[in-house]
Amino acid sequence: MAGTVSLPLGFDVPEGWTPLDPAGAGVPGVAFVAVHPEPGFTPNITLGVRQRPDPAPLAEIAGEAVERLGRTMALLDVVSRHDVGDPTAPGLTQVLRMRTGEGTDLVQTQVFLTVPGADGPIARVVLELVFTAEPEAAKRLTPDFRRFVAGVHVRRNDPAGEGEQL
Template identity: 65%
Template sequence: MTTLPLGFDVPDGWTPVDPGQVGAEGAAFVAVRSGPGGEFTANITVGVRQRPDPASIAEIAEEAVEGLGRTVAGLEVLSRRPVGGQAAPGMTQVLRLRTGEGLDLVQTQVHLTVPGAEPAGRIVLELACTATPEDARALTGDFQRFVGSVHVRHTEGETQ
């Protein structure tokens, strides 16, 4: 896993947890939002990957779908749209998932290229919010605020 000095604002009502304790060992960050005893605990995850290959952000988003598709019983891409610009392209996608236990979930993914990364050292962030369909609608604003707050922190001695 690649590390990057990220900063972000965790929305009110969300609790950061150790990724290893919730089965998300590859994640750089996980926060959960407990509901009233539901079947599934909504979560936000952050992944950081170095991508020195020439894959486009659309191809990277499709790889994420393919990888997730190997771990769930069913998967449907509900929407996909580009975000960002040429210097820092991104892709959002909304997925409908069905777990092996028959639980329906919605996952919103945002794939972002870190601006300024050279092609050989390109870094891509994967931000995801997974929830039941009912909770997903209610938590959309929280996830949007979280995504909007994500930034790379400048380290000491670095100029802006």
């Protein structure tokens, strides 16, 4: 139901994070990926951009993400889910606790932000920002993810703007 779309996004990569080519990093279908060097599981931030031609509420879209992820995890719990943003650009954030098939415990924070499309709310674009790390690393690195999310913006006629452009 969701299609990949190109959107001129601006954002700042947090200090200590290394951007990677998504395809080369084994994360096809996302527009951006960055990793942070840590022993064990490598913490990562991904940014996906999808056009949603349907009027699905963000809670449903977040549920779809949980369902997809649940197929690959040995354990998956939704710890919290909250609406964010405002009526013109609604968003949703959820925190998941997971265990991989190899027994690695992970925490994942997912943020879904709506960018209204040119044809109204049905042609909207949904940004999916995801941060995944082991629990101790998540405690240290969550402020970096929050800064990343806060800095994501759509560029409008500003080719010389700051940050990365997708």
